[in-house]
Amino acid sequence: MITTGFDLGIFEQAVRSYAHSQLPVSELKGPGFPLLGDHFSPILATLAPFYRLWPSPLMLLLAQAALFAVGVVPLASWAQRAAGRATALTVAFGYGISWGMAQAVGFDFHEVCFAVPLLAFSLTALGEGRLRAAVMWALPLLLVKEDLGLTAAVIGALVARRGRVRLGLVASAAGIVGTLLEVLLVIPAFNPGLQYGYWNNLSSGGANGAGLSAVLHAANCGLTVVLLLAPTAFMALRSPLLWTALPTLGWRFLSHNPAYWGTKYHYSAVLMPIVFAALVEAVATRPGGQRAARAHLAIGAAISVLLLPLFPLSRLADAATWHTSARITAAHRILDRIPDGATVAASNGLVPQLTSRATVSEFGLTGSRPDPEWIIVDTATPQTWPTSHAQQACDIDIARSHGYRVVTDQHGYLLLHRP
Structure with missing residues (x-):
């Protein structure tokens, strides 16, 4: 659990799109955000067959x-x-x-x-x-x-x-012209802005x-x-x-x-x-x-x-590299309570644990999908991105005031759900 939504989660969402015969989109960049409007990396599609066999x-x-x-x-x-x-x-x-x-x-x-x-x-x-x-x-x-x-x-x-x-x-001309076309035409054509x-x-x-x-x-x-x-x-x-x-x-x-x-x-x-x-x-x-x-x-x-x-x-x-702590075990147990196919807002470090089976956005990131079904946050680890620890606490209070109820709060992981 030392991977993050930015960037592993984003790339998994891209490859997952290709694996389902769709152009790459990333919920983490914004609802339905087309990734060809961010960087031009169609070579990621070559991973799609492998992802179909092992969606992880x-x-x-x-x-x-x-x-x-x-x-x-x-x-x-x-x-x-x-x-x-x-x-x-x-x-x-x-x-x-x-x-x-x-x-x-x-x-x-x-x-x-x-x-x-x-x-x-x-x-x-x-x-x-x-x-x-x-x-x-x-x-x-x-x-x-x-x-x-x-x-x-x-x-x-x-x-x-x-x-x-x-x-x-x-070859030089192809490289220069290709870069110009991608930067000036192709990427802007896909970019929402x-x-x-x-x-x-x-x-x-x-x-x-x-x-x-x-x-x-x-x-x-x-x-x-x-x-x-x-x-x-x-x-x-x-x-x-x-x-x-x-x-x-x-x-x-x-x-x-x-x-x-x-x-x-x-x-x-x-x-x-x-x-x-x-x-x-x-x-x-x-x-x-x-x-x-x-x-x-x-x-x-x-x-x-x-x-x-x-x-x-x-x-x-480092011995800790090869040891799974009780806290990480608890995190996986809590994540398993989120059903497949749900919409989820998660802390950056929890995002890649969910991107293979849910529609995931970053909790606290401006422009994320509003009103997800589930929210899961790491309240024990100091947060620096995409929001501060203090702002995260404030956002959690706002979510609870808007109808989200606590499903579980263990080992510093808080899971909220709004029926």
Whole structure:
């Protein structure tokens, strides 16, 4: 129960829609909200057959883990062919425990999990001179998320630089035009407000802010770049493949949203196959090859190990990870009292426990569906989003004054129902 409605619940509602042959909608974003009006991620439909077989948020989490894991196959195989077994093992190890992957796995499910293997296969093909294959692996990025068309455009530019000028220019044009169409036409057409809702995130408030804001922006962005390159002992800087990271780093660092600047959440997952592909090419093209890079590879592996305790994979060594507390058991027992198909407003941390079988919205979030049949809230855990703990208590009092009665109140979980 450390997953949340934003974002695991949203993506389960999307995949659930596809599994029932409908365009994706998310009650969590608003009643009947069309998700193609939020981000352009139709590739999520590929999970629909699996969800029909196993309608659970666990399916999404395991699919994400599998997609991340697949990325190691082309990278390690290329490393072995180009620079030997030791390099392959170092790349596989570093990629597998990289902080970008750990942060993404530790924070729900996100559509970028599809981009990770696509980038790994594309950059491997690019590094090995299979330029047409590099383009074919890159173009599906347009179906993952609207900003990744720019990443595909950079791959096209690298293809042009490496000899296939026409192919590369066509790929770059497709990436740029695809992103523009998605942002300017497709997403606004589905969005209830007829606009792309994330333009405000692209303002340069963080970059051009004054005083402490500017210092924090520079410090966070600088730390992110250092931590990105450190597991390669900065050898990735030797490879032009690293240019592929620039679009993602660009929109993140130009944003005024501090969540984008640092190492939290899932935003760096797509950068991991890029830096390790750049590492492979750097070792393969360096005079002296693996022998000359041996010290750098050892340093990079050591840095990866040192970073491990700072990120979510360290939870595997925590005994509490493998123990189900009495409170969690009670929560599941209380959730089972909500019938399938009901409309429910739930605390953010309880949402994914219900999205597979009910119509769920966030309790306390402005714009949520009014008057759900059931309300379930966590009253023991301090709430910070989408409402404060004090405001949640106030909202509960309002709900009770509007006819909701207490079904049960145990272990800090309050279940309300209005007949």
